Amino acid sequence: MDAANITLTDAPDAEALGAIRQGLDQFNLAACGVSDQRPLVLLVHDPVTQKVVGGLNGRTSRGMLFIDVFFLPASMRGHGLGSTLLRMAEEEGLRRGCRTGILYTNSFQAPEFYRKHGWREFGNFPSDPPGTSRIFFCKDLGN
Template sequence: MTAAEVNVLTVGAEDAGLTDRLENELDAFNDAATGKAERGDFSVRVDDADGHLVGGLTAWTWGGLCGIELLWVREDSRAGGWGSKLLLAAEAEAVRRGCDRVMVSSYTFQAPGFYERHGYGEVGRVPGVPGGHADVYLFKSLAGGAVQGS
């Protein structure tokens, strides 16, 4: 009997332990391939006077690259410029952490235009999102320590 005949393949619900293990294994692989570049996570948030969340942003940094994971602003606050304020604060934090470039993806029904207005350029698009939409990948250079468009 071969090892493949003894191994067990399972499909199931989310597995936090598996996710952690895969992240650790891939981080080790990536470090070996690229050199051990510093990694980090950060967030930016704004709360109203009552302590309720108005909006927030989560991001990661790795070897001079910042990746924006999530950006959301409460519907009743979207006209107040909070999305821009969150994005600019994140870009400034990325520069502070030594990043000179930033990337983000946004579905076509979300905010690719918002990012383009902030100097991001489309670098790729993945079709097949439900409803006939696509996932748009955008990139921006943060050259010279100052935030600049690509």
């Protein structure tokens, strides 16, 4: 095999990302016979402008719910909306056959929110700025 050309970028195009995803999907299908990855997105719209101002972005795959990004503006926090979104994601994960949920947050973000909703910490790693950490959570969605 000829030497591969490697590009380092922080701005990949959709085609390049798609090639990586498609390659992994094909490998996984050949290895385990399952190809069921699907996005799971909950969009929160401003009640006046209808612009998307927050929400939850994740995916489901082979029995697992992954929550990647979860954000609500400060004005929408503390009224149960976040709990509703998290519950909706968990319920949709269950409908799609997921048994487990996985996510991470930062120590300055929302670890107590996830604990309150039954998520269990399974990893905690120092990150920047000093004194903060990334906290990894999982949840048995059957409970």
